[in-house]
Every structure is written in structure tokens, then in C-alpha cells.
Amino acid sequence: MKTNKSPRRDFLKTMGWSTIGLSTLPLATSSISSCQTKPTEKAQTKNSNSLAVRKNIADFAPDDPEIKLFKDALNILKKRSEVSPLDPSGWQAHGMLHATFCATSIYANQVHYNWYVWPWHRLYLWSMEQKLQKAVNEPTLALHYWDWTKAPNIPDHYWGNESNPLFNVTRMVGPENELPKDFINVGAGFRAEHYKTFGGYPAIKKRGEAQLDGLAEQSFHNNIHNWIGGQMATFTESGFDPIFYAHHGNCDRIWDAWRAYSPKNTLPEDEEWLEKRLFATDGNGTPVDFKIKDLLNTEDLGYRFNDLDLNPTYCNPYEEADKPERNASAQDCVAPLNLETSQTDAIYKEFINKERTHVILHFERAQLPYQPYCARVFFEYDKEGERQSKYTGTFTILPILDLDSVLLQNGVHLQIEIEKEIAEAIEQEKNIEVIFQPVPLPNRNIPDEILKLENISLKLNYEDA
Template structure:
């Protein structure tokens, strides 16, 4: 027998033993050694058709090849409720994703708030059938939610790198992974009701008519679309509340619906236009095989992705379950409408400007994940297969985009930088610790002018936070005194860093990049060789540390 065959059999034995041990304990376990991790890599490499050299625990780049399904050890925030086997169910057979035939009907995703009774009934039936599937069926609603939990709560290592977490947030994986997740969810629902044209709705929270929790999700407590774990104060049938896309996770000062809509639209302009001028700013930083997680968020993940999650979840629960924390977010059906809108906005960004392009980096295009399809088959997908929605068989109904003309305006007249705010930054100044008080610092501009295609970017490196709590950090440039009431409607607001709770007791370092060209044009500091950057912690327990702050120019 060939050595490769012997190793394959040993790897299969290790995989099955580890899986059985996980189920027998009612939870999940981690491989006890690099040897076991190497065997599982060898097995899954053969099954998934992955070739090439591999060194256990080494970096070196290349596309991420997905999770190691033979090992699972998700991490949870404090007081997490039991959610079962929070892992991607293993399978001895993996098939490659196939592009749908061109004759397949195009599914059209429509705004949830416009849905008629017939559609709501069909959607509710599909979700009910998915929830009725047995728990050993990977297509079941709970297992689909657990797949999200596994990928988002560090359940699996990168395939080929035992012990190195795979995390699909905080990088260029965020939008593509969730696009595939919604895609297979939609295909399963359509299969269960025998309707290949069925399309999931999207929560149109970036437009005034869609800025409340859609009625289909909360009008009937007996509906499979309903969840009891939502913030009762945000239910539109009883409060008429408009969503706060700048939600701080704490007490909300009362403002009018018109004021909230204005803030929301200007925040959307900041994230989609000002902070979305380059591929890396919009999609997030590169994340390659062997890299540590969280190299940097894209603009939509920065905001309002996390704010919508937190606003929807029930903060009477320990971690604002369901939507307010990664491990339970996909147990609420509205998760899919929320991420449907994020997916739509990726489509809008790409189609709104010829300069907006997806990465052409092979490590982006060839990055792989595993999902279950409508036939309960484990499918290996690659990002290159999800960059054209129509090739995937779906599109979005066109809707108004009022945020496109909602550029923020300065909160105060143009003033020169206050050199007394703080001394100029030096390496010795860092890390900077943020408590309950705002912290301001002067940041040197490396150049006073840029060419037409360059974007001036404020980079905040090494944001160290407790991953077990909701964190929101607002960033301002050349802001006047008294930031308590300043909102994204002001040009001085550069953006936010937001993190949902998902890992108790773990401190993590993350990078935030904010495009500030529009902001500087509005505030007119072009002759100044410094800007004043102010950080305000809006939510989060304990201290937040910042490793370094600087300005760079990117194309």
C-alpha cells in the first residue's frame, strides 16, 4: 500500500474519532497535537482536491483554503446559551461549486417592507419547513445558523494551519462569505417549497421607507419569521421606531424621526461614498493563508453592519442575543434580510462607478469555503464564483438611493488646527489608552496635497479591545469642543469602529482605515500640516488601546 494511502486512512480514522468524541460529549473538541492536525489536513486536501506543499503552522501567503472541518472549538462570550454543535458538520465527500445553467430563472430579491401577503406566506412556509428538518440534516435552520456561528466564533482553524483561527470578519472575506451563505440558504428554501424562483427579501434600512423593522418579522408572534429575542423598544408596531444606523448600544437620546433619517442617510454617504473610494477601503484588507485574523475591516462592515445587529438584538439578554452577538445572530430570520441589504449595497457600490472594482488578487479570487447545498451536499466554493450575482442566478430590485445626495456638512466654521490640543505624536506616545473621556491627538500629514486618484486615509492600528463585549469607538477630525452630540451628519465625523461580542476574555488587535479626502475637502484644512484626531468610546467595558495612528495615501 502506498504511503499516501496509509496516511489517508490514518487521517480518516483521526477525523472520525475526533468527530465521534465531539458528539459523545455534546460539544466540540480541538485536536490535541500538530500530528493530528497534519493528518486532517492530508485527508481534507485529498477530498477537496487541494495540491501543493504544506508546512504545519507556517505562513507564506496564498489563498485561504477554508476551515479544517475535522476540528472544531468555537469560543463564546460570557453566559452564552447552549446552541448545540456550533460547527460546520463534517462530510467525507466534498464537491466543487458549479455555475448554474444560463437557462435558470433569475431570482429577484425585493425590499422586505414592500412584501405582499402571498409572498410573506410563502416565505414563512419555507422557513417553517427548514426549521422542521431534523437536527442531523445540515440544511436545517439551526444547522445553517451554527455554520455562521462556526465561521464567526473561531470554530475552525485554517485548513493546513492547525491552531490558527479562521475568521471571516474584519477582512476581504466578509462580503463574499456572507454572499455565499445567503445564496445556499436561498437555494435550500426554494427547494423545500418547490419554487426555484424563490428569493429572500432584503431589509432596506438605507432608505427612509425601509428604516424600521419590517412588519413580516414581528407582526405575528406565531410566525416562523418571528423571534422573541429582539429589542422590544425598537418594534415599529408599538413604538414606530426608526432604526439608528449609528447605534451606540446604550441609552438613546430622543430625537425626531426626521433627524434620525438625516443622520442615517449621511452615515450611509460616509460609508458608501467617502469611505468606499478604493477596493481595499470598501472590501477590507487582504487576508491570506497563514495570516492572523482581523487585518482590517471594509467600510460596510465598519458601519452600519454591527450597529444594525446591535440595534435589533435584545439587550436584556446577556450578550444582546440573538442579533447582537455572532454566535446566535443567524438564529433570527431577520439576519438574512439584514445581510441581504449588505450584499445589495456591494452590488450598488460595484455598479455605481467604473472605478469601483473587486480585487483581482489571486489570493482573493481563489479563497475557498465549504457550505451545504439544497441536496445536503458539502460544496467547496471560491470567491471568484460569487462576483457576478446574475451568474449565481439572482439580482436585486432597483430602489431609490437617497443617501447618494446626503453628504455631511461641517458642524462649525473652518478653523485651523489647535496646536494646544496635544503634543505631536511620537512612537513613545503609544499605545494610547482610551477610557471614558475623549482623547485628542495631532497627527502629521505626510503630504499636504494629493493627485486626483489618490485617497488620503487615516489608519488606526492595533485597536485592542475585549472581544466579549459590544464596542463602539467614534473617530473625529478637527472637531470643535463638545463632541457629545456630534453625529455622522457632521463632516468632522470620520467613522466608527464597531465589534460585536463573540469571545469572552480575549483581547484582539484590529486595524481601522478611514478615507478622509471628502472630509478634508469639507473642512478645508489643505494648508495645514497636521490634523487633530479625536477618539470617543461610545460603548464597551474597560479600556481600549490604540497602537498607532498615521496617514497614508492609496490609489
């Protein structure tokens, strides 16, 4: 490891990581739920002086010693896989670990489309961080996150050529491409008081049950994966693009920020969730498992975030001028809201003391291409002789498979936030049309095949359906 000694020495010298220096960094704390438990032996709480501190990579110069050490560690993992693709501590095996639990229709393993998505991905990032630390023998080496609310372009660190271990040639965007504002709106998720709304409902147990992934997964998480394209837009290979760890690092941070946003934002207390065992590998590539209750405090896992501050522009409520406009196109899907199957009275009563609330938009897909489908969702109706078009969010709909099957689930559920004016139109039994307006992505065409939907309805909670 001779080649790594100098970057590591420069890194520590530059950061001034002495006992006093590190302890004076701002501690990002979150409101810990009453279901918090003590760590297991596998995740002993570290002294604050030895915690890895995760920071926004866009705040560093590409040639910063901290970045150089990070790249050195990543190169070591990649070289291990060149020698032996099956090396469990190598880059190849780690990427396949993501596919094992995300690109699967075996629902005993699947962590997407349900409330396991954020705990498992926290464990997956911990697994990568442990491997990087051991590769250069630096226990405080931290993964970086990409705060796309402050830097909507992929940071310069991830560009160049194959000599840069952070580069990935499959991306469909370039350094000049900027994320659309509505792709990175986190406000609707922050105002979701129930974890089921933010993070997803329990995993389905039999074929035909509804899969309800959370608002955070359906919106900014999926949108950014799909926007980047290439390997990042697939479950099978996204773990092989280094930008994955920066994107999910920010998603992990947003989960903590959601908990800190309001004392009403609480985690599940269900034993089914807290006692669920999730699997990954440690820094040596050895299989390990953690219960979710042992993954809820990042310091128990050896790291913390330098801050939980996001660009308030993306924390809603949007200014009207910032909302996407409705621009009709031949690819738009337009279908009526079925008031008979919607919970109209319950939704209207929910707005007695509120200006906005979360609901579940359900539809049956009569036709949907086997690919991610990104769309802006609008509600349209007449009001005082004028056509109103109300934007409710931008979502990437995935071709979700049914339980232990290769067939698509027919029913789709989106967790969205609507404004009071929409509830009033529902209560007045107006003819409301729901529009899915497909979003053009860089260097890709909108699918010619129009999304065909049937029986669109709104409900407050799935259990009330």
C-alpha cells in the first residue's frame, strides 16, 4: 500500500483531525424515536473522535487530499475484482450485492417498493464505507454524499475518463446537464408524518397485494436514478456506478433530515419492521446481518453527517413560478378521476385545518412499457369558467413485478401531496382529469407508446381502501 501513504498523510494533515479539531465539527443530530435500541456487538457505538464524517463532495476540489484517498481506496477495490471477480471485498462483488436484494422478484430478498428500502441502503453504504476504510487502513475515511439540492449538476469529481475511478461511461447525461427543479423536490416527503408515506408500506406477502413504495422512493430517488441513465437506471447494475453512493448518501442523509424536520415524523414501532434482519457484507467481505432497530442511529454504525441542511428552494411550498407548467403533448396520458371509487368525503374532511395533505393515487395500468416512466402529474378541472391545471409532483414509475413473478403488477399506487383546491373540486364533484405528462430526459426520446391508465382513484390510506 506504499502508494497510498502520501495521500493519507496529506489528507489527515489538511483536515487537522486531532482530538480537538474533529470534536468541534457541528454534530448533525436527529430526533430519535422511542423505538431506538442499543447497538448489537456488530455495531458498537464509536467515540466521536473516531467517527467518519460524511460531507458534500461538491464542497471539495477534485484534487483535494481527502478525495485522492477516497479514489485510492476505490481503486484498490476495483483491482481486487480484476484479480478475482469473486473476491467478496472487491468492487464487482459489492455491486452484485445490490442486484441480489434489488433486482429480484424473490420477495424474501426484495428491499424496494416497501418500508425496507432506506434501512437496507443505509446498511449497503456502510458496507462500502467499511471496505474503503480497510483498503487504506483509515477508519475515519468517509463516503461522500452529493447534495443535489445545492449542486444540481453531477460534480466534476465524477467526470473525465477511465483513469478516474469515479467515472462511468454509461451515463446518459454530461457535466453540463442540470437536474430539473421538480426532480429534486423533498418538501412533500418532509411533510409526511407517517413513515409509511415517506418510506413505504410493509412488504407484500401474497400475490395480488398492493405494493406501496414511499413518496421519497417514488420521487427524488427514482427521478435521479432515471435521469442519470445508463447503469444507474437499472436495478441490476446501478451499484457499479460510483455516483450511486453519492446519490444514496444524500438519500440516507435526507432520511435523517426527515426525522429532524418535525417531532411528528416518527418511525414504525411494528416488530415486523424493527426486528427485520437485513443482510450485507462487512469490510472484509464477510456476510453480516443487522436488525433494522440497530440501523437507526448512524453513530452506532461509525459515521455521522456534517449537517442536515438542504437548499430551502426544494423544501416546498413551491412558489407558483417554480412549478412546472402543463404543456400538452401527443404522448400525454389523460384519464378521468373516478369519484365513485375515491374516498371523497374523507379527503375533504382531512382539509378542515390543512392547506395540503397526502393521499394515495391508485390506477390500473392497461399498458405500460417495460422501462422506467418519468411523468409530471397534473389535476385539471373547470373553475369559474376557466381551466385549472394543478401540478402535484414528478414521479418515476417503475415496471414493478408481481410477487415471485416476471409479470407486471396491474395496480399502481403513488403517494402524492395535494392542495386544498383539489379537495374542494373533488367535494364539488367536478369532472377532474388526471394527466401524466412524460418528461423528456437528456439524450433520450419519450417512449412512443402512450401510458394507458384505467380506474384512477384517490384514498387517504391503503388500509382504508
